[in-house]
Amino acid sequence: MFTTIPYFLLGYGIPISTSLAGVGAVIGVGLAMYRSAGVNKRTVLKLFMAWIGTVTVTALASYILYTLIAPITGPILKPKV
Amino acid sequence: MGARVISIRNALILFAVFTSLGALTQGYMVMKTIGRGVVPAIDLLGVLITVSVAFAWIMFCNYYGLEISVTHSIIGAVLGYGIAAYRLERVNWSLMYNIIASWIASPLLALLMAYLVYKLIARAVKGYSLMATRLMPALLIATLCYSAYAFGTNDIANATDVYVTVSQIVFGGMPEQNVMLILAALGSIGVAAGGFLLGARVIGTVAFKITRLDRSRASRPSSQTLS
Numbered sequence: 001m002f003t004t005i006p007y008f009l010l011g012y013g014i015p016i017s018t019s020l021a022g023v024g025a026v027i028g029v030g031l032a033m034y035r036s037a038g039v040n041k042r043t044v045l046k047l048f049m050a051w052i053g054t055v056t057v058t059a060l061a062s063y064i065l066y067t068l069i070a071p072i073t074g075p076i077l078k079p080k081v
Numbered sequence: 082m083g084a085r086v087i088s089i090r091n092a093l094i095l096f097a098v099f100t101s102l103g104a105l106t107q108g109y110m111v112m113k114t115i116g117r118g119v120v121p122a123i124d125l126l127g128v129l130i131t132v133s134v135a136f137a138w139i140m141f142c143n144y145y146g147l148e149i150s151v152t153h154s155i156i157g158a159v160l161g162y163g164i165a166a167y168r169l170e171r172v173n174w175s176l177m178y179n180i181i182a183s184w185i186a187s188p189l190l191a192l193l194m195a196y197l198v199y200k201l202i203a204r205a206v207k208g209y210s211l212m213a214t215r216l217m218p219a220l221l222i223a224t225l226c227y228s229a230y231a232f233g234t235n236d237i238a239n240a241t242d243v244y245v246t247v248s249q250i251v252f253g254g255m256p257e258q259n260v261m262l263i264l265a266a267l268g269s270i271g272v273a274a275g276g277f278l279l280g281a282r283v284i285g286t287v288a289f290k291i292t293r294l295d296r297s298r299a300s301r302p303s304s305q306t307l308s
Binding site: 015018046065070073 | 124138153162179235238
């Protein structure tokens with residue numbers, strides 16, 4: 001769904017997290033079966049924090065690494081764009 | 082598996098077939114987004130950095146049992162690389178905002194759809210338990226195929242998209258579409274191999290976790306272990 005529809009709208013398929021979509025689906029079934037008692041709110045909050053943390057940490061780390069290494073090696077196999 | 086519908090081996094074969102189908106037919110749609118969208122291109126140094134950052138972070142989180150997304154790790158790393166290598170204004174921010182919006186929307190949409198489908202099925206099978214027990218295996222196998230296909234279009238693309246630019250240069254300027262097909266094929270082989278080597282163990286964990294979810298509904302025959 002997130003591959004095909006945005007591709008026709010934007011020209012790009014959207015890379016989503018299938019694991020988080022799976023978590024969403026499990027929560028949906030949990031709500032349908034047991035109402036709000038079926039959902040562990042602390043776990044949901046933890047997952048949300050992990051998602052923010054992941055993007056921040058990986059972006060910072062590769063920014064720092066590239067800034068440190070690129071002056072030494074120069075870009076490798078870089079195409080002209 | 083947990084519900085004894087088909088054997089793990091057959092499930093893995095179906096999974097491998099439909100994942101490869103998804104990656105080969107529609108994988109390029111997502112690959113383009115990262116390899117040629119968020120940043121104009123990724124050079125070899127960028128590939129090495131983004132892949133090792135994502136790998137290190139995923140291993141770190143696995144070690145401490147933190148549940149994180151491989152997609153988020155790779156895109157975060159590509160974004161950091163893009164800002165460092167191309168400056169802020171060369172990053173395709175409107176695409177990046179769309180991606181972030183989809184990360185909020187996709188779990189919520191999945192939640193809503195699962196809720197509605199569950200309610201619908203629960204209503205439809207009420208009083209038709211014989212029909213339900215006959216139809217359920219077929220439905221489960223269909224969903225397995227469908228989710229494997231979606232996994233191929235999305236996750237195999239996520240894992241291979243950073244290599245698009247470099248592979249194109251290595252293959253002597255081969256057209257982008259062909260490069261993406263080769264990457265999709267390699268990714269599918271890798272995922273299938275991983276599935277057959279280690280998948281059974283992971284499936285065991287998930288099936289067990291799901292039966293734990295279902296334990297209070299003792300009517301289900303799923304508490305047996307793997308078939």
